[in-house]
Amino acid sequence: MNEGMLVHDAVEGMLRVSPPPPREPTGFFTDASLCIGCKACEVACKQWNALPAEQVGWTGQSYDNTSRLSATTWRHVSFAEHLLPNGDIRWLFNSDVCKHCSAAPCQEACPTGAIIRNEFDNVYVQRDVCNGCGYCVVACPFGVLGRSENDGAAHKCTLCYDRQKDGLTPACAKACPTESIKFGPLAQLREHARERVTELHGQGQTSAYLYGADDSGEYKPLNAFFLLTEEPAAYNLPAAPRRPSASMGRRYLLSAITGVGLSALTVLAFRQNNGAR
Amino acid sequence: MPPRELPVLSNPLHYGTEDADEHRENGRVGAAVRRPRDAYRGIPFLATPPWGTEVSAYFFFGGISSGAFTVGSLAMVCGQRWREFGRIGHIVAFGTLLPCPILLVDDLGRPALFHHMLRIFKPSSPMNLGAWTLLTHSGFVGVSFVQALAHADRLPLVGPTVRWLPERLVAAGGLPSALTLGGYTGVLLGTTSIPVWFTSPLLGALFMASSLTSGLGAIAMAVALTSRDSEDIEVIRSLSVQMGIVELAVLEGYFATSGKSARPLMTGKLALELTGAIVATGLAIALDMSSPREGNTNRMLGLAAGAATLVGSALLRWTVVRAGSPSAQDRENALEAMSPSPEVPGWGPHRKYPRITER
Numbered sequence: 079m080n081e082g083m084l085v086h087d088a089v090e091g092m093l094r095v096s097p098p099p100p101r102e103p104t105g106f107f108t109d110a111s112l113c114i115g116c117k118a119c120e121v122a123c124k125q126w127n128a129l130p131a132e133q134v135g136w137t138g139q140s141y142d143n144t145s146r147l148s149a150t151t152w153r154h155v156s157f158a159e160h161l162l163p164n165g166d167i168r169w170l171f172n173s174d175v176c177k178h179c180s181a182a183p184c185q186e187a188c189p190t191g192a193i194i195r196n197e198f199d200n201v202y203v204q205r206d207v208c209n210g211c212g213y214c215v216v217a218c219p220f221g222v223l224g225r226s227e228n229d230g231a232a233h234k235c236t237l238c239y240d241r242q243k244d245g246l247t248p249a250c251a252k253a254c255p256t257e258s259i260k261f262g263p264l265a266q267l268r269e270h271a272r273e274r275v276t277e278l279h280g281q282g283q284t285s286a287y288l289y290g291a292d293d294s295g296e297y298k299p300l301n302a303f304f305l306l307t308e309e310p311a312a313y314n315l316p317a318a319p320r321r322p323s324a325s326m327g328r329r330y331l332l333s334a335i336t337g338v339g340l341s342a343l344t345v346l347a348f349r350q351n352n353g354a355r
Numbered sequence: 356m357p358p359r360e361l362p363v364l365s366n367p368l369h370y371g372t373e374d375a376d377e378h379r380e381n382g383r384v385g386a387a388v389r390r391p392r393d394a395y396r397g398i399p400f401l402a403t404p405p406w407g408t409e410v411s412a413y414f415f416f417g418g419i420s421s422g423a424f425t426v427g428s429l430a431m432v433c434g435q436r437w438r439e440f441g442r443i444g445h446i447v448a449f450g451t452l453l454p455c456p457i458l459l460v461d462d463l464g465r466p467a468l469f470h471h472m473l474r475i476f477k478p479s480s481p482m483n484l485g486a487w488t489l490l491t492h493s494g495f496v497g498v499s500f501v502q503a504l505a506h507a508d509r510l511p512l513v514g515p516t517v518r519w520l521p522e523r524l525v526a527a528g529g530l531p532s533a534l535t536l537g538g539y540t541g542v543l544l545g546t547t548s549i550p551v552w553f554t555s556p557l558l559g560a561l562f563m564a565s566s567l568t569s570g571l572g573a574i575a576m577a578v579a580l581t582s583r584d585s586e587d588i589e590v591i592r593s594l595s596v597q598m599g600i601v602e603l604a605v606l607e608g609y610f611a612t613s614g615k616s617a618r619p620l621m622t623g624k625l626a627l628e629l630t631g632a633i634v635a636t637g638l639a640i641a642l643d644m645s646s647p648r649e650g651n652t653n654r655m656l657g658l659a660a661g662a663a664t665l666v667g668s669a670l671l672r673w674t675v676v677r678a679g680s681p682s683a684q685d686r687e688n689a690l691e692a693m694s695p696s697p698e699v700p701g702w703g704p705h706r707k708y709p710r711i712t713e714r
Contacts (some may be wrong), residue, residue: 158394159387167387189483190471209471210464211432212405212480219548221402232462277537297698310703312391314400316693317699322546329545333538347594348433
C-alpha cells in the first residue's frame with residue numbers, strides 16, 4: 079500500500095454519509111427440521127462472498143468439518159449424531175448463521191460505529207471503518223464474529239447486503255435445496271414460522287419450537303431465527319444468551335462507588351496529616 | 356483400572372467392531388451420543404478473545420496513571436502541605452501514561468485506523484467511552500505535568516504561560532476522567548459474553564481499586580526515591596494498607612459472585628499467577644504495616660511495598676485478561692452461564708410456549 083492510499087483510507091473511514099432510507103426489515107428463518115446437511119449454503123456463501131476455506135478435515139466428532147462460525151465462515155451446518163435408545167442413529171442438522179439480533183451486542187460494543195444496522199435492519203460491518211479492536215468478537219454471545227488474520231478486521235454474515243440491494247435472495251437461501259433456509263420480510267417469516275411449528279406439532283413432532291423468534295427478557299428477538307427440535311445445546315447454541323449491555327450501568331455504578339470510597343479514604347488520610355511538618 | 360481411551364469412530368465402516376461395541380456400552384456409537392447436548396462436547400460456541408499482552412499492559416499502565424493522578428490531585432486539593440506530593444503524583448501519571456496509546460494502537464487488527472475510535476462519541480460502548488476518557492485524561496495529565504515542571508523552574512519559556520492556570524483547578528478538573536479511566540477497563544471486560552468476565556458485576560470495581568493501589572504504590576516508590584521527608588512516607592504507607600485491604604476484599608467479592616465462571620482463574624498456570632498477585636498485594640500490606648527497624652528505614656519499606664503493589668497489579672490484569680480464552684473455550688461453563696433464569700427465560704423446549712394454541 080502506498081502512502082497516498084494510506085491517507086485516503088485514513089480519511090475515508092472518518093467520513094459519515096447520510097444513510098439510505100429504511101426498507102422493509104428482512105431476515106432468515108432457518109428450519110432445522112428441513113435441513114439435510116448438504117452444506118450447499120456454506121459453499122454458496124463462501125463462493126459469493128469470496129471467502130477462503132479454513133480447516134479441511136473432520137472434527138473427529140461427526141461429519142461436521144467446519145465446526146463453527148468465524149471471520150471466513152458465515153454459514154455453518156451443525157452436524158450432530160444422536161444415538162437413540164433403540165440403538166439407531168439419528169442426525170441433527172442445522173444451518174447456523176449470524177442471528178442479526180434486533181438489539182445486537184456486537185453493534186452496541188463497536189467503538190468505531192463500523193457495525194451498523196443497514197436499511198434492511200440487518201447488522202452489517204462496514205469494512206472500511208472497522209479498525210479491528212476485537213470488542214465485537216467477545217461481545218457476541220453466539221461466537222459469530224471473528225477477527226480475520228488476512229486484513230485484521232472483524233467479519234461476519236452480511237445477509238448478502240449486496241445481493242439484497244439488487245433485489246436478489248442471499249446466496250445461502252438461494253442455494254438451499256429443501257428451503258430449510260428462508261429469506262424474506264421479517265413479519266412474513268415469523269408468521270410462516272409459527273404456522274410451521276403448528277404444522278409439525280399436528281404431525282406429532284411436538285418437540286419443534288422456535289429459537290429466537292420472540293423476546294427473551296433482556297434479550298430481544300433474533301432477526302435470523304431457527305426452528306429446532308432438540309434443546310439449543312444440541313446445535314451448540316446457548317439456551318439463554320445474556321445481553322452484555324443490560325448490566326453495564328450496574329458495573330459502572332459499583333466501579334464508581336469503589337472509586338469515590340477510596341478517594342474519600344485518601345482525602346481523610348491527607349486531611350488528618352495536614353498539620354505542620 | 357482406568358477406562359481405556361477409545362478412538363473416536365467417525366467412520367460408519369467402523370461400526371460393528373469391538374471398539375464400537377465398547378462405545379455403545381459407554382453410550383456412544385461412532386461419534387454419536389445419547390444426550391443430544393453432548394454432540395458438540397468440547398467444541399466451544401463462543402469466540403476466543405483476540406486480546407493479548409498489549410491489552411493487559413495497557414490496563415496496567417493506564418491504571419497506574421489513573422491512580423497516580425487521582426491520589427496526587429486529591430492530595431493537592433487537601434492543602435498547601437501536599438502540593439509537592441501532588442506534583443510527584445502528576446509526574447508519575449505522565450510517565451505511566453506514555454506507553455498507553457502505543458499499546459492500544461498496537462493491539463488493533465488494523466492499527467493504521469486507530470483514530471476511528473474517535474470517529475463518533477458513543478458512551479454506550481465502554482471502549483469508545485474509554486478512548487475519549489484516555490484522550491481527556493491525557494490532556495489533564497499533560498497540563499499538570501507541564502505545571503509541575505514549570506514550578507520546579509525547569510521550563511524557562513513555557514513556565515510563565517502555564518502558571519496563570521491554578522494547579523488545583525487542573526487537579527480537580529481531571530479527577531472525573533482519571534477515575535473513569537481506572538474503572539472502565541473492568542466494565543469493558545464485564546460488558547461481554549465471556550463468562551469469567553461477565554458473571555460478576557465487580558470487575559470494574561476490582562480494576563478501580565487496583566488502579567488506585569497501584570497509582571499510590573508508584574507514587575510511594577517515587578517519593579521514597581526522591582523525598583527526604585519521612586512523614587509523607589508514613590501517610591502513604593498507612594493509606595496503602597487501607598487501599599490494599601479494600602482491593603483484596605473486592606477481589607474476594609469478585610470470586611464470590613463469579614461462581615463456577617471463575618474456574619479458569621483457579622486452575623493451572625493462571626491460578627499460580629493470580630496467587631502471585633494476591634501474595635504480592637498481601638506482602639505490600641505487611642511491609643507497609645511493619646515498623647522500621649535497625650538499618651531499615653521507612654523509605655526502604657515504602658519502596659519495597661510500592662514495588663510489591665505494582666507486581667500484584669500487573670499480575671492481576673494479566674491473569675484476568677488471559678482467563679478470557681480458557682473461559683470462552685469452556686463450553687460447559689458457558690452453557691451454564693447462559694442457562695435460563697427468570698430475567699432471561701431464553702428459548703428452548705423448557706419454555707411453555709403459548710405460541711400454538713393461543714394464536
